[in-house]
Amino acid sequence: MVAGLATPSAARTGTEAAAQTPRTVPALGGWQAERGSYEFGRGTRIVVDQGEGAARRVAATLAEDLKADGKGTVPVVAGPAREGDIVLAVVPGRQKSLKKEGYELRVGEQASITGATEAGAFYGTRTLLQLLAAGDTVPAGHTVENPAYAERGVGVCACYIHISTEWLENLVRDMSYLHLNQLLLELKVKSERHPEANTWGYYTKDEIRRLVALGEKYHVTIIPEINSPGHMDPWIAERPDLQLTDTDGKPQPSRLDVTKPEAFDYYTSLMDEYAQVFKAKAWHMGADEYMLGSDFAKYPHVAEYAKAKYGPDATPQDAFIDFVNRVHAYAEQKGKQLRIWNDGLTGDNTVPVEKGTVVEHWLNVKTKPSEIVRQGYEIMNASYALYLIRGGFHSDTRKLYEEKWDPRSFEGEKLTGAESITGAKISFWPDNGKGETENEVAAGAYLPLRHIAQATWGEPAPDATYEEFAARAQAVGHAPGWRDLTRVPVQDGSYRFEDTKGRMDPVTWRVERTGDGYATLTSPSTGLCAETRSGKITLNTPLEPGSAITQESCSASNTLQRWQLTKAAGGYRLTNAITRMAAHVTSEGKLVQYPADQQTPAVWRLTPERS
Template sequence: MTSAMDLVPAPRTVEGPMRCGVLFDDDTTLWAAPGTETTERWLRATLGAALGLTLRPGPRDAPGGVRLCLDDTLEPEAYRLSVVANRGVEIRGGGPAGVFWGAQTLRQLLGPEAFRRAPVRPGTRYGVAHQTIEDAPRFRWRGLMLDVARHFMPKDGVLRCLDLMAAHKLNVFHFHLTDDQGWRIEIRRHPRLTEVGSWRARTKIGHRASPLWEDKPHGGFYTQDDIREIVAYAAQRHITVVPEIDVPGHSQAAIAAYPELGNTDVVDTTALAVWDTWGVNPNVLAPTDHTLRFYEGVFEEVLELFPSEFVHVGGDECPKEQWRLSPAAQARIAELGLADEDQLQSWFVRHFDTWLATRGRRLIGWDEILEGGLADGAAVSSWRGYAGGIAAARAGHDVVMCPEQQVYFDHRQAAGADEPVPIGYVRTLEDVYRFDPVPTELTPAQARHVLGTQANLWTEAMEDHARVDYQAFPRLAAFAEVAWSDLPAPRERDFAGFERRMRAHYARLDALGVGYRPPGGPRPWQRRPGVLGRPLEGRPPNR
């Protein structure tokens, strides 16, 4: 039996626990109110399989049973989990998502065996102590971004990622589907995007300064049915999938497939291939009507697949040199009465801002999209520190805080020489735990524009799910608590208490098969000696 004091993320309030409680065995029944069917199915499929229980349907008042209820007095994602001896377990949620998050808490209370896929001790009776837990999230956007363009993750790995998000009460999956190094989503009206753009001939190993190469093709893409499956699987776990189609930079894979999308009056785009190294690429989209129509067609198919309110258009790291040299781009600047190439990028982004808004969606992009102005409904992913998020919130735009100095999980977790592929700043588990998504510079009214936060997994140095596991965990557990729990100010947080709770959580991660970084450092097989990274000097200040 696991104590409520070991929960991750930490709940708002816990009354109890007491010695007596409820036992789970072959007689345990499950009753679900209308509107809670996704949690009902999940409990039977997941807890039932892990503990060898049928959780057969039973009456609402069955002694020792589990009851799922909706309660409109609670916030939509809030829940109340009550365990009463001789009566059973009741999960009340303000909405279907709240019931689901309550079920995640119940899973933790049942112990690490509840995180396996089949029983390891058949016939065992699992118990939950008498207690009441009341809980609700701090932020509505609790996200994880996964870059599948630099290194492709097969569909099963994406579904596994969604399961890990659900176990940590994260609810937004930012799906980075296109970049210079690969195009990962089938677009039926433009088949060469995947025929050509989804694979590259070789891949740089480590940082772009590394002399090492993997001299074999790398690639893959998701069919539209794959995408539908991923979106449906996420929805069953109350996770929203936000797709990212990056424009006008980070587009060499698209230009390699359709050379007319590039600045053909400056560079021979027919000679371009999908990029095989890392960094900021000079080959960007041409600001032509043809490019706009092409990407409108792309986004039309994207909107059919993704029902999310937000659609991410990237908008970051767009070098302007080709536009400065391009007679066609300069003619476009003159035609539109723009001052320079920065305003040309703003015009490009604002076109899709308006286009999405007329279809009932909202544009979100990296904080570079602030440069030159932004339409009223657009939102900003603030990655270059806090400054972009502060500026956006002050201008009345919604913000998702994801500063690279705090929550870029491709960055190294320690300064030691054994740390594999040392990239960026040192961001320890404690650093992440002390991250606060709301800048102190904002007024209360401005702070309400902070929708939430997300951690980002850029995969240049993560070639498979084992490397993704290592970079994400255990830091994603700390991040989940930052995003969910109502924590005190960063310097006042009880990191020692979190470390104690993590001892129980490591057992859950072990049961899930997560290859996390152990507290004492990487295991021998997690090291990558000789693979160069790009460590930055010093550490960014904690807020």
């Protein structure tokens, strides 16, 4: 188990449980203790109305999760209920008190969950799962819970580098367990229309379909992002015809030329392709850092475009806003709401951003949150204070908790009201791709994830001290079905690695588990470690398919020397912890790395060497 990740606490005694509100994340803000307790046992059933489709869907997921949590097979039946049962109901008439995602929980001889919507009833089951994580006895009581904010989220930049789908699936499960409901994914989906853009870091459409289906099941909306018109190099590095060109005639691979109709057509064709796999009624176009490290003066044709379209007082910034607004119109036509980052709203424009666009505020710039709200836009708090950057800045959760941070606290300004604030999210960025492994990121995210869940659902600091909140967070553990990705399937020791297809001579490696749950492979004969370091480097990460796997001087801090061993038919696969490419053996017997959909990963038969 990675440091910082804990299993649920042991069950408390009945006296201790009755003396306090049961520990959940988010905390139960309206809990009223009552005499007695609820007992989950062999005879427990999940009871729903026979014709209630929404409640039955929630019940089926709950039964599946109870089984995954070691609670056995719990049948879903129609009433009447008896002692020890779990009763689920979706009652649209309760919308006034329970709103869109709220629920009522009553615990006594039975555990009863009522929502006005399917989502509300679902979140009630997540709370019940947390209560049962502490033991089969739950103290009696009653509460009505409603979220403070509609959007309670996480942002992940699976951009440039690839993050395993197993890691993302764990995240979705934990998010729903904590009542978080929105996952922003900046990522590349492998394109059929633009194969020249399919540099590694992508996801196949089938992978995304599976992830989106999991999100739908667990009430996590997955919103895709293709950042534009800046940060477009993953897409247009091989398309100089679409790149913004400066006065020296130098194309800029990261910048889309917003003045070209072909550039807009290219971008919207990607939106159409993403619509094949993403179902969210929202589209995030990024729109940040377009002129990062440069300025519009080096691109005079942008100003000319703006003046030709909007008149002599127009600014180059208007051309940028024009592109945003054209994407807005296209998204709206497709039934989607546009979302953008805030830093492009410099105030240097004469053309306003179209109303209906949601602004996600992460950076303190000239146009403050209060001005964005005054202008009539909804705003989400995506504060830099909530960032976790690989090999860089990590959110100070203790500081935020002790300050009683809530979604009104933006970078540079705190708003007094919350009417136009949709919510808040933490964000994961891979600026230094090899700075940390996925497992290290997961360990570092454990408390920040639970803090944002608390701060967006209810009282930002329900416990008197941060230590008490950390204990609360540890007590609830992980969601049912969460997979421990730190397990290495073989013991430390020396093994003879034999390619099952016989394309290279067997080699002996000493396998040693790393602290974050991967393995290093050291050659006993050379004392060197298996590593991937050659090929094109992006974010300090070698991401070129087909690049060699070599032996290099061993270093405990070198994440590129960490490998994931995965069971496969006939043996094991080897996947680099950072590049997420698998070891492949060429017909010439060379060891290289490739995405699994490009070349079939080698399967290795491991035979322990005698000491």
